[in-house]
Amino acid sequence: MFQLRIYTLRSPAALHQYATVHWARHVDTFATFGITTHGVWTDRDANRLVALIHYPADPDELTHRVMSSREFACDMDGFDVTEILDVQAIPLDPTACSPIH
Numbered sequence: 210m211f212q213l214r215i216y217t218l219r220s221p222a223a224l225h226q227y228a229t230v231h232w233a234r235h236v237d238t239f240a241t242f243g244i245t246t247h248g249v250w251t252d253r254d255a256n257r258l259v260a261l262i263h264y265p266a267d268p269d270e271l272t273h274r275v276m277s278s279r280e281f282a283c284d285m286d287g288f289d290v291t292e293i294l295d296v297q298a299i300p301l302d303p304t305a306c307s308p309i310h
Contacts, residue, residue, distance in 0.1 A: 210263070210264050210268055210300060210301075210302075211247075211261065211262070211263050211264075211300070211301040211302070211303065211309075212261075212262050212263075212264065212268055212298050212299060212300055212301065213259065213260070213261055213297075213298075213299040213301055214259070214260045214261075214262060214296065214297070214298050214299075215257055215258070215259050215295075215296070215297040215299070216232075216257060216258045216259075216260075216293055216295070216296050217255070217256060217257050217293070217294045217295040217296075218256045218257070218258065218292055218293060218294065219256065219291075219292045219293075219294055220256060220292070221253065221256060223256070223289075223292035223293075224251060224253070224256045224257070224258060226288060226292075227258060227288060227292070227293070228249070228251050228258050230287070230288070231284055231285055231287075231288045232249055232258060232260070233249075234283070234284035235281075235284050236249070238275065238278070238280040238281055238284050239262065239275065241280060242271055242274060242275050242278075243264075243265045243266070243271075244262055244263065244264055244265070244271060244275070245262065245263040245265075246260060246261075246262050247261040247262065247263060247309060248260065248261045261301075263309075268298070268300070
């Protein structure tokens with residue numbers, strides 16, 4: 210299952226730190242749990258980070274496992290999570306013509 214995840218950050222500085230340090234660490238952490246990151250983008254005008262990820266199994270269960278892990282705690286070390294104002298997780302199903310399945 211694919212998910213488009215949209216994180217809204219409090220400020221441009223928080224977005225920069227989250228994108229360049231902490232989310233960058235998540236890519237490797239997610240891979241250890243079988244989660245594929247297809248892309249990560251920033252929307253500087255709205256202080257948002259957008260990521261397209263693929264879960265090989267139930268996204269809720271895997272998200273819980275990842276967020277409970279030591280690896281995730283290390284990913285987030287040094288970041289004030291109150292800087293994240295909102296997280297949206299939009300499930301996506303590929304169409305037959307989609308180049309990504």
